[in-house]
Amino acid sequence: MSEKMLEIIDVHKTFNPGTVNEKTALNGVNLTINEGDFITVIGGNGAGKSTLLNAIAGVWPIDSGIISIDGKIVAGLPTHKRAPFIGRVFQDPMTGTAATMQIEENMALAYRRGKFRTPFKVGVTRKERELFKEKLQILDLGLEDRLTAKVGLLSGGQRQALTLLMATLQSPKILLLDEHTAALDPKTAEKVLTATEKVVSKANLTTLMITHNMKDAIAHGNRLIMMNEGKIILDISGEEKKNLTVKDLLEKFNVASGEEFASDKALLA
Numbered sequence: 001m002s003e004k005m006l007e008i009i010d011v012h013k014t015f016n017p018g019t020v021n022e023k024t025a026l027n028g029v030n031l032t033i034n035e036g037d038f039i040t041v042i043g044g045n046g047a048g049k050s051t052l053l054n055a056i057a058g059v060w061p062i063d064s065g066i067i068s069i070d071g072k073i074v075a076g077l078p079t080h081k082r083a084p085f086i087g088r089v090f091q092d093p094m095t096g097t098a099a100t101m102q103i104e105e106n107m108a109l110a111y112r113r114g115k116f117r118t119p120f121k122v123g124v125t126r127k128e129r130e131l132f133k134e135k136l137q138i139l140d141l142g143l144e145d146r147l148t149a150k151v152g153l154l155s156g157g158q159r160q161a162l163t164l165l166m167a168t169l170q171s172p173k174i175l176l177l178d179e180h181t182a183a184l185d186p187k188t189a190e191k192v193l194t195a196t197e198k199v200v201s202k203a204n205l206t207t208l209m210i211t212h213n214m215k216d217a218i219a220h221g222n223r224l225i226m227m228n229e230g231k232i233i234l235d236i237s238g239e240e241k242k243n244l245t246v247k248d249l250l251e252k253f254n255v256a257s258g259e260e261f262a263s264d265k266a267l268l269a
């Protein structure tokens with residue numbers, strides 16, 4: 001499978017232009033992503049990682065360049081119009097799900113998004129329930145037996161895994177994960193990452209996953225990119241990626257950026 005899913009050509013984005021707060025967050029980003037690629041994204045604070053994902057999701061217009069998803073240029077398409085083909089998960093386990101609603105109700109909302117005008121006139125159907133059970137089994141967290149439990153009762157990790165599943169229910173063309181395990185303890189983060197692997201590979205989802213953890217960036221996905229000052233300064237895949245070590249990455253960063261990475265503790269966590 002080598003069909004292009006996402007193409008980013010010379011994309012620029014400067015926030016607050018012409019003011020003292022002017023900040024160029026994307027400074028000529030080029031990236032071609034094939035269908036089924038699972039790319040981990042690393043880089044220091046302020047490197048432009050979240051901005052890149054926001055540009056893809058259409059949070060605001062880019063200043064220049066081209067972004068096309070599955071062959072369609074998405075310029076001018078606002079977030080809600082891109083939502084059916086983009087799944088997103090953020091850092092905070094409290095966002096992305098409704099605490100006072102049941103697991104199956106949350107899933108029904110995500111599943112029906114954009115399909116029905118009044119989703120809760122119809123209760124969760126038997127067919128939907130079967131589908132949700134099947135999907136929850138992939139996570140391997142026992143949630144398939146707790147369909148009617150209120151989401152507020154779940155742990156942060158269970159909630160993040162559920163959010164991830166909900167983000168993929170409509171089979172998005174691209175899944176964007178912005179440090180979705182960063183707020184979890186290491187053991188729980190590992191579980192959610194394992195669940196992520198399963199969900200992504202089961203549906204062969206094209207995925208971009210930002211992480212501050214270099215070990216995770218190396219262990220997951222088939223490709224790794226590193227950003228610095230609004231640019232992609234490293235793009236590693238195949239055998240080279242498989243054989244990477246954290247030490248390699250630090251060295252490569254130092255060479256590619258001309259800066260010292262070692263002082264950035266967050267990246268070594």
Ligand SMILES: Nc1ncnc2c1ncn2[C@@H]1O[C@H](COP(=O)(O)OP(=O)(O)OP(=O)(O)O)[C@@H](O)[C@H]1O
Binds near residue numbers: 047050
């Ligand atoms: N909406 C915005 N308005 C103004 N400045 C912004 C906005 N979004 C991002 N920036 C700035 O753009 C730069 C890149 O930010 P971005 O959030 O992409 O970094 P990041 O690589 O995700 O960093 P972190 O690892 O800290 O999350 C930063 O200087 C940030 O302050």
Ligand SMILES: [Mg+2]
Binds near residue numbers: 049050051
């Ligand atoms: Mg960020």
